[in-house]
Structures are given as structure tokens and as C-alpha cells.
Amino acid sequence: MTNLNKGSLVCVGTGMRMGGQLTPIARSYIESFDVVVAAIPHIFTRKWVMDVSKEYICLNSYYEDMKIDGKNRRDTYRRMADTILSEMRSGKRVCAAFYGHPGIFACISHMAIADARAEGYDAHMEPGISALDCLVADLGIDPGSYGMQSMESTQFMIYQRMIDPTTLLVLWQPGIAGELALKVLETNEEYLQVLVNKLALTYPLDHEVILYEAATDPLEKTRIDKIRLGDLPQAKLRQITTLVIPPAKTLERDQAIIDQINAITASLTKLRAAA
Ligand SMILES: C[S@@+](CC[C@H](N)C(=O)[O-])C[C@H]1O[C@@H](n2cnc3c(N)ncnc32)[C@H](O)[C@@H]1O
Known part of the structure; x- marks a missing residue:
């Protein structure tokens, strides 16, 4: 079922290093979508995204939730995903931005995309440069x-x-x-x-x-x-x-498998020669 509401979601990564690791496609979503919702720790990257986006919602303060009794990191991540989703449900084209790759050790984007798709919205991820x-x-x-x-x-x-x-x-x-x-x-x-x-x-x-x-x-x-x-x-x-x-042992050959492959190669060669 496709949701006719025009809201949509794309999750992008900003790369690890300020200046140069942002892909052109991630940049274009950041600059053109209605709102950027982001948890970007690096201050200069954050400032740049704030400057070029139409509207910016910063999720960084949500980490404070972990200090509340009964709450932990999982609640923080869920609240971040919910903020992304509520902007999308209100009809906006949402670009959720994370440092590095948005899908590597970054459960928020996976949660948000899965929920958005389950509700019929267009949602996808663009890869970024990871650690x-x-x-x-x-x-x-x-x-x-x-x-x-x-x-x-x-x-x-x-x-x-x-x-x-x-x-x-x-x-x-x-x-x-x-x-x-x-x-x-x-x-x-x-x-x-x-x-x-x-x-x-x-x-x-x-x-x-x-x-x-x-x-x-x-x-x-x-x-x-x-x-x-x-x-x-x-x-x-x-x-x-x-x-x-780094590895502590050297690779050991699996001679039984090598013998099997060589036997197959020999019989294929024989068949081809006979054909
Ligand atoms: C929540 S994960 C985020 C990974 C990120 N999404 C990526 O694409 O690399 C945080 C972990 O990524 C790795 N990481 C983050 N920043 C890094 C950096 N500047 N150098 C090396 N590893 C880093 C560390 O293992 C850190 O604990």
C-alpha cells in the first residue's frame, strides 16, 4: 500500500571527515529536502548542514534522555526515529543525516526506514563513507x-x-x-x-x-x-x-577442497577434449 501523503524519507551519511567525504547525492538531499533531521556530533559538519538546509532539527540533545531513570540508549534511538517519522507523516520530504554511513552501526535509520515503508511511505538509504x-x-x-x-x-x-x-x-x-x-x-x-x-x-x-x-x-x-x-x-x-x-595465524590450505576442484577441472578438460 502506497501512502498518498507526499511525505518521504531518505537517510544519508555525511562521511567521517569534514569537507570531501560527503557524496554529491547526499549533499543534494540535504540542500533540497524540506527538513534535515540529524544527529551529527562534529560541530563544523553540523554547522554546514544547518546553513545549507531549508530547516534543521538537531537530535543531539536526545542523548540526555539516558540520564532519566528507567530510560536508556534504546529509548533515545526510538525517540530519534519517531521524530524523523513524525516530520515525514506531516507531509514533509525528510532527509535524516548521520555521520559516516547512515546504516552502519546506526540503528535509527534502519528503524525509521522500516517503519516508514510499513506505513506506505517512500523511504530509502544512500550509502556514506564509514569509519x-x-x-x-x-x-x-x-x-x-x-x-x-x-x-x-x-x-x-x-x-x-x-x-x-x-x-x-x-x-x-x-x-x-x-x-x-x-x-x-x-x-x-x-x-x-x-x-x-x-x-x-x-x-x-x-x-x-x-x-x-x-x-x-x-x-x-x-x-x-x-x-x-x-x-x-x-x-x-x-x-x-x-x-x-590483525590476524594471529597464517591461512592454512584446505587440500581436500583443492583436490576436489582439480579433479572437476581434469574431468571437464577430458570431456571437452572428447567433444
Ligand atoms: C555508533 S557507531 C557509528 C559508525 C558510523 N555510522 C560509521 O559509518 O562509521 C560508533 C562507532 O564507530 C566507530 N567510529 C566512529 N567514529 C570513528 C572515528 N573517527 N574513527 C574510528 N572509528 C570511529 C567507533 O567504533 C565507534 O564506537
């Missing part, structure tokens, strides 16, 4: 070389996960690792020790890991701190830190 894209460029790591696993730090801690030490492991949000109450945006040495203990089942404690923080404007320096895994609990982690764990 992972910057990481690949800044660290010179090709996820194609050894494969890559990528997950949220607390999720890794509290669920049974299969970690493959021959691939690159990217752990997002280590700066709030173990914060199960979803009330504050920080972690502590004790929670990080639990994370290290779990990682130590797969990696040696002296394995070199990287604390990565992409520069968010041209004046900032990208953080690439290489430390021992065992030293992680004492390291300074921020909300924007990503933990990068």
Missing part, C-alpha cells in the same frame, strides 16, 4: 587479503562468537564495552579486562592490536596506536575508537 572505509585507507589493510570479521565489542563479549584468528577482526565501540545498562557512553578497566580475557582465548596477550581513530577534520591527526592486547584495559579509549586486531 571502516577510512580504516582500510589509513591502515593500508585490504579486507580481501585474509577476510574480515566485524562486530560490536559488547556483543562479542556477551554472546558465543566464533573468532577466526586468520582474519582481520574489527571491534566497534570498545569505548563502551561491557556497558550493559546502556546508560553511559564509557567503559572501565574491569570491563575491558573481561574483553581481553575473552580475546585471549584466541590471541596471545602480546599480540599487537591497533586503536584507530580517523581524523574527523583536516586539522586533526588520525590515531593509529599499536599496543599489546594485554595492555588494552589501561589504554585510553574514546567513543570514536575502533579496535583493530
Whole structure:
């Protein structure tokens, strides 16, 4: 069912770095849609979006909700999505803007798009440049070389996960690792020790890991701190830190599969020669 109300929704990303990482299509939605609803932490990016948009609704203060008794991050995200949806339901073309990629570790846009579509509105997402894209460029790591696993730090801690030490492991949000109450945006040495203990089942404690923080404007320096895994609990982690764990083991060939493929190739070659 298509909703005849003319409201619509597009979710865009502003990239990680001020100036240059905004895609032309994201820019055109920001400039031309009736209202931009956004949670953009970087002050200069926020200021630019405010200046070029027709109307701007800032969601940043909604994070204060977490301090209210009985409320946590999930309530904040739901309220952000509801604000986006109520602007759309009032008939506006809404551009919801988030830093990085609007759909990577950004549940608000996924919630808003799913709800908008369920109500019959046009809603879609435009990709943006994420922290992972910057990481690949800044660290010179090709996820194609050894494969890559990528997950949220607390999720890794509290669920049974299969970690493959021959691939690159990217752990997002280590700066709030173990914060199960979803009330504050920080972690502590004790929670990080639990994370290290779990990682130590797969990696040696002296394995070199990287604390990565992409520069968010041209004046900032990208953080690439290489430390021992065992030293992680004492390291300074921020909300924007990503933990990068390079492979600890080399890839081993699966000879049985290689033999199967070679046998198939040999029989195909024989059939072709006989044809
Ligand atoms: C809620 S997620 C947002 C990710 C964002 N949507 C993106 O596309 O990259 C927040 C996490 O992204 C990563 N992150 C955010 N800013 C970063 C930066 N400047 N450098 C490295 N990682 C960053 C960190 O792991 C952080 O905890």
C-alpha cells in the first residue's frame, strides 16, 4: 500500500571527515529536502548542514534522555526515529543525516526506514563513507587479503562468537564495552579486562592490536596506536575508537577442497577434449 501523503524519507551519511567525504547525492538531499533531521556530533559538519538546509532539527540533545531513570540508549534511538517519522507523516520530504554511513552501526535509520515503508511511505538509504572505509585507507589493510570479521565489542563479549584468528577482526565501540545498562557512553578497566580475557582465548596477550581513530577534520591527526592486547584495559579509549586486531595465524590450505576442484577441472578438460 502506497501512502498518498507526499511525505518521504531518505537517510544519508555525511562521511567521517569534514569537507570531501560527503557524496554529491547526499549533499543534494540535504540542500533540497524540506527538513534535515540529524544527529551529527562534529560541530563544523553540523554547522554546514544547518546553513545549507531549508530547516534543521538537531537530535543531539536526545542523548540526555539516558540520564532519566528507567530510560536508556534504546529509548533515545526510538525517540530519534519517531521524530524523523513524525516530520515525514506531516507531509514533509525528510532527509535524516548521520555521520559516516547512515546504516552502519546506526540503528535509527534502519528503524525509521522500516517503519516508514510499513506505513506506505517512500523511504530509502544512500550509502556514506564509514569509519571502516577510512580504516582500510589509513591502515593500508585490504579486507580481501585474509577476510574480515566485524562486530560490536559488547556483543562479542556477551554472546558465543566464533573468532577466526586468520582474519582481520574489527571491534566497534570498545569505548563502551561491557556497558550493559546502556546508560553511559564509557567503559572501565574491569570491563575491558573481561574483553581481553575473552580475546585471549584466541590471541596471545602480546599480540599487537591497533586503536584507530580517523581524523574527523583536516586539522586533526588520525590515531593509529599499536599496543599489546594485554595492555588494552589501561589504554585510553574514546567513543570514536575502533579496535583493530590483525590476524594471529597464517591461512592454512584446505587440500581436500583443492583436490576436489582439480579433479572437476581434469574431468571437464577430458570431456571437452572428447567433444
Ligand atoms: C555508533 S557507531 C557509528 C559508525 C558510523 N555510522 C560509521 O559509518 O562509521 C560508533 C562507532 O564507530 C566507530 N567510529 C566512529 N567514529 C570513528 C572515528 N573517527 N574513527 C574510528 N572509528 C570511529 C567507533 O567504533 C565507534 O564506537
